[in-house]
Amino acid sequence: MPITYTSGEQVEVYRFSIPATIGIPLLALFAQAFISRHSTSFSYIDLPLLITIFFAMARRNPISGLLTGAVIGLAQDALTGLPLGLYGISKTIVGFLASSLGVKLDVENAGARVLVILGFYMIHASVFFMVARGMVSLSLTWSWSRGILSGLANAIVGVILFYFLDKFKQRT
């Protein structure tokens, strides 16, 4: 089904079991840390971001979305040596925007998901860049080509991942 504009009542709202709600983000964090150890190029893939987008869009609740983003982002921060909040702030905003978009749009097909993930990846990267440069004074350089390529890679991985995660959705 392509992107469709619907009213809030028409879109389907999903929920997840408690094990899925806790286990999937934890698994994403674990996979991110573990696979990056073997392949440094995997660190361009942001599994916690993909999980944030998926949960936020499926639940279609902005508060739930921003809290999911905040928790996953802070957990991701805790694994790095960086100050807590860099990923937390970025993912809070993405979670809020994704769930707000989810209220308006029903994104089920692969093409739409690629575009949505690419867009949120760029938003996440730009918020992270601003916070990291502005508040923590990390020496980062912005690269459009790198951002778009990473975004596309995340989008492709995201489409595959969402396909499997769809199986955990429970109708309300």
Place this chain on the structure above:
Amino acid sequence: MESVLGRYRNLIILVGVLFLQVLGLAVQVKRSGNDAENTRLIRIWVVDAITPFERGLVWIESTSSSLWHNYIYLRGVRAENRELKQQIEQMRIEQVRLSEDASQAHRLQNLLAFKEQYIAKTVAAQVIGSSGSDLSRSVYIDKGEDDGLKRDMAVITADGIVGKILLVYPSTSQVLLINDQTSGVGVILEKSRLQGVLRGTNNGEVVLERIMSDEQVAPGERVLTSGGDQIFPKGLPVGTVTQVSNGKDLFLNIKIKPATDLSKLEEVLVLVEKQDREPVAEDSSHHRAADILAERLPSVPDKPPADVKATTGTATNAAKPGSPVKTAATTTTPTQPANATGTPQVAKNHAIANDHAAPAASTIPKALISGKPSSTTKPAAASAKPSDNLQTGTPSKAVVPPANPPSNLNSPKPAPAAQTNPSTPPQTEDNPQ
């Protein structure tokens, strides 16, 4: 009012959550020295939730790998074994040469009251995970507080340095790699002896900073730790220079290829104990140069005077065994011939003289000290004033060892041939003869 709050409820909560995080971030940045410690609780929760899985998976991975390589896939092991044996033989030969050089260097360092840091104790650890972010180059290892690890301990491999411990948890630790942009290591270039600071960049490269642009640095030069950061002991391999270009602010832009492949770390060593000690395991009290030489150079107490004469060649005025020790000690004159050049011959002569004049602490000839032919060095017969050729009361710190030190300085027990036959040159590569 209620309707406004209800209408913008989501936005207000978003702003509130963001405000809290920004506030937390600001507090951490302000306490930048120890920000990771301030947020320790959250980090412990996450690390405790993630690392058991990583530990389990690494265990399965390593067990299955060792099962395969140690019991099943043994193709080529015999050939490899033969090659390794040959390699061991070659390395043994090399070791003999190097140990000679090392012991010589240690003795010279000891003369200068030089202190070195030695690696006293290490703990082997396995890498179980990473930060998962390309902006934070750090890995997790399976050893922590319970194993005696502490913050800022150095982490190395057999190839070179890896990083330092950033955070310690009960059973795991986070290691900040040298290619992280927040890391810094004091290093020295092996040949040019230029000192600089090694830093990581945001794209994971390693660069050497603080080398002035008028210095000559060639690609391929090795980089070692300088010990100046008080984390890594001096002399550990860091990497090699790959690219040199002019940077900004009058400094060179030097790229380094790390000696250790930081993207494929599996096992590492954590330096849990370092020792500051003298290079040789001897009494570290303040020795005078002559004392040290007297202790180490060979003695020939039971030889008749004629033999001593023959041994020392022209050293006819060496303190004779039969002569009173005290007199010899207080009035010993340099015994080398006029053409003495600070070669092993000179040292030998002096050693013999000192042997019979044991406490001649302040009577080391200048020729021996400087290692250069001394115009003031005269045969003993012509030496009316002993003080002309003596360095009296000079502290050992000021003593400069000879440029080409005598070979019998190399070993506390020199070869007998070197003691008895003056015409036989010592077996050192830099023998001036």
